[in-house]
Amino acid sequence: MGGYALGLDTRSSASGNVHWTHSGAFTAGAATTILMIPALNTGIVVLTNTWPIGVPEAIAASYAEIVETGALTKDWLSIIGPAFAPFTTPNNTVDGKPKPANPKPAKKLTTYTGSYRNDYVGEVKIVKDGKKLTMRIGPDLETTVPLFHWTANNFGYTSIDMPKGFTGGAVFQKTKSGKAQALYLDEVGPDVGVLTRD
Template identity: 30%
Template sequence: MLADGSRLFSTATARQLTRIVTPIPINDPPPELSPLRTNFHGYALGLDIRDYRGHKLVTHTGGLPGYVSRIAMIPDVSLGVAVLTNQESGEAFDAIAFHILDHYLGAPPFDWIDGYQKVLTRTSESTAALERSATATRDATSKPSLPLAKYAGAYRDVWYGDIEIVEQGGRLSMRFTHTPALTGDLEHWQHDTFIVRWKDRELRADAYVTFALNPDGSIDQAKMRAVSPDTDFSFDFQDLLLKPLRQ
């Protein structure tokens, strides 16, 4: 509803926007965040839909390096919350949003800051342990199977499109042709696996690039996977299957 009393869009449109299109499997929340246990969950037309304390909850997040935000709406009680922050912790804006929702819903007191802090600490410790394990088990003495120039060329994923790998001065670099920010240097990790270090370090999304060879020693394909489990889910490198374009 606008200030002059007119509607920006109709009630029917609002219902359509918040109707689940893609169901999402339900998982139990961490025990420290037990109020987040839900009975249904799905994605509507650009909005996350789930139940919260017996009410339909409509949410969405947003963010750029340096600031993140969340909106949360409970339509049946005409409640909406917008949390705008100048920091990068999703746990922080969630704690604020759920604290405000609980206040207006008359829910029992719950320490959201403490709950999210415990989950964040455990997740950080787990991530650090995985990184230490990867480094400890790496075969640092291994070499690539082929001269670096043999890995260079144009590759194509049927979903994404073309990706270029270039050899220059004894080094490899990778460029996603449709995503200029995804440009970086390939560092040898072990065997035929490299790590692409994106030049834009704010991406925080370095990824393994693993090449598989044909019996004749030519490149058959390359697959990718984020190095850190903390990498934002939108970097779905694991879904790419890069096939070399034969000249």
């Protein structure tokens, strides 16, 4: 059984020891992990400048197995690696759906412009930039992300610091009043990815 607290995953190993772990997997070129075994007063940090394919986690799992049992009995990369496939496989979807062959038209772009926010993401501003929309996000709204139409009220964007094909979705909701009242960012997730209009 595992849990997540203070930024660390907690779980018990096969030998019964508690492991504290955290990984960072960034397609922009970093894959990292930390694994601590408090009962044995040991741990390992693995930093790489590679794509997230499970290498740091496999190294840490190998280390933990050797420390706890005295031998390496598993090919940890073949066990852990497949879980990282989504990080290196372009999704090219918005809200889990590929772009339709015949996309439905968007409403007037001013339907979508304005500020949206929630406590997790903070403020996101959608602005009209000529005949397109741009999303401004991050502290002081300094990160500018061009949006491209997908279908109906759904727009896509190339995920920040990701290669082409890694598409994030900006899905505008509740548009009947002439102004979208909510914005769903599918990369953030269903629980904390819904922002409401200011």
